[in-house]
Amino acid sequence: MTITRHAAILSVLALGSASPAQALDAEACTGAGWLEKSDAAFAADCASFAFEGDLADRQLLAWMIFARVNQLIADPGRGMSDTGQVPLWMAWPTDPDTFATAVPFEFSNTARSTMKPSAEKKDLKAGRVATADPDGANEEVNRNQISYDYLVENDLTTKRGIAAFFTKNDYVDMPVGAIELKASWLQVTEGSPAPEGALTFPFEGGEYWWRGLHLMVKMQSLPDPGAMFYDEAPSWFWSTIEFNDNPGIAHVRDSFITQRAPLPADEIARLLETAGLSGFGFENYAPNGTQIRFTQDGAGTVPVILGHTDMEDFAGSPNTAQPAYWTRFNASCHACHATASYNPETGAFFPFSVPAGALHPGYNMTDDNGTVQYLGQGYKPLDFMWPLAFQTQ
Template identity: 60%
Template sequence: MATLNGIPKSLIGLCIGMVSTACLGYEQCENDWINKSDQQFAADCVAMAFDDDLKAREQFAWMAFTRINQLIKDSHGVSKSDKVPQWMAWATDDDTFKTFPTFKFTETNRADITDVTSKKVLAGEVSMTDPDSANEEVTRNAVSYNYLTETAKLNTKVGVLTYLKAGNQVDMPVGTIELKASWLKVPPGGAPEGALTFGFEDGVYWWRGVHIMVKMRSLKNNDDLFYSEEPSWFWTTFEFNGNPGLEHVRDQFVTQRAPLSDKERDTILKQGGISGFGFEHYSPNGTQIRYTENAEGKVPVILGHTDMEDFAGAPNTAQPSYWASFNSSCHTCHATAAINPETETYFPFSVPVGKLTPQYYGQPSSDKPNLYLGDGFVPLDFMWPIAFHAK
């Protein structure tokens, strides 16, 4: 293999200027990374995604971000740029969780935002009579959609129970990508400077950020999914850098950050063919691969988005600049997505942080008994959309 100063030439594009040496040794991942299938990208990059060196993980986050944001023509001609990210043509929850799903993956983007309010409704944060305050939209790639609707048929509750009672386990395929975007309609004064805006039939919205979860590998023992610190999913959340109070939250609460330099970031965006579009105004709040730091079971990993997880901030959820705490953990929250096949009951939504135990129970209710995770619940492989929408 050709090298330059001992570094494989295939890595030079991404490793230029990297302070950490963690970017070395990932030839398989970085070779033609932008053109691989989602399955191959995940399989080849699992070592980088799960590296304990946060710099390597941050690099992988930017690569994943660049891949989902490959630009396609705006089929409706309402966006100023005439281009939109490809995930705006992916399947939504509404497309997926039907009795008979018929969605076809093309490069035709949606004409309107498909709001998802379930998470915040369950947390008591959004009124069903005015769900627009959520402005969150879940989309998924073909790997995820095909498994949910065809392979395992988990798009209905009957399908979920039939699959599990037949002795199967929910095990999303390697290469599954689930996204949740945050939108806000552009006010009369305009969008924040630098924020990306896109046109829909309902109006022009600015993009506040996106959660990205990628299934990198399956666990050897899926029965231990609730409690194992062994990673299987990669989590990151990109947020518009100008969101109020964001730097305070990043500096004080998010636990696993290692920001790339502008040069390192721009190298990835350029290799991915999307530099100059405006994506440089967004960056990761951090990354997460397990419950606690160093898998020691003590210090919880904190990761979230100041808008999408505003309910985890205190004292006033609307003022991130003044938060004294921010208890949001992507991995821990999603791990509690579960169902009891005997009682046919989904585990209630809650916002846990840190390592789970069988004694963990969700949000208590005055008219329902506490439901303990260890009392017959089985994991849905971190997939809250199943619990929210397979009814």
């Protein structure tokens, strides 16, 4: 996509409708009502834009999704950076709200006040999450109502429920419009202040600054959802948004992220203004890139690399704490989440790993008992949903 075409699309976004001269093939996604549509309607209308467009199309879509989930709601007396407002996603259910309770979540426009990190197995094993009084790098997973309702209605919030689900089904197939996101926070202390321009929030127990956000949106189902381990056809749209001054982020974006098409600052400003988000601080964040399949162009050769320097620090080397010096970054949202799966015969989830590139039935990892588990030996796909493996009890 050329800058000229992008400017035309941004004009459509701003005006809310397209003149005949602006009747672009993207209008179903970017035309009137893109901000107000339901999540299901937006995802369905934007599927072709996401999966048939170029990198610049996808970068624009990442910003549009970012703007939608960050619509501001009132949080009197607090809010991000003392604004009295917070993003909509901070009122969505977290992993503990979904998997660690039998009490139904009540959707409202009220932001939570407590930090609810997802103590995922991959982090617990590496000693990266403190679950008692978290004061380090904390990650919260949130989901919209479409995602939450599907998990609850299909009893996919417990191991027993998952076992029962797979007596009648061969795969999980999340609904179009489902959104899963993960936020990365770091506590503000005297020795570790929030960087200039970063958004902060006063959770109970301390102030935290917001380091970034993973976003995954289900845009369409696969023709054969049972083949999602290996199928290069896209279904989820992935982006990861990071604070622009995170240490080493420029190096990682320039050297490792494979599918980037950064928008000019004036286009970002125009989109944020259209979305009613100007001046809040979101302009200090940006997508590292986007991903829709395992490999570039679905050719099965060059892996797509996408990740966040804090949330996927385990994929960078040497010295995971210093992204500015990394010589390797083996992060791939689509490939990593693709291995989220369950074996109905053994009741085991496939071990967490960090693959990049196309998978095959012989892909394997060693589990906690030292047994080598092969993806092709009875594992059924969880539709890229690691929380089903990490959080169910």
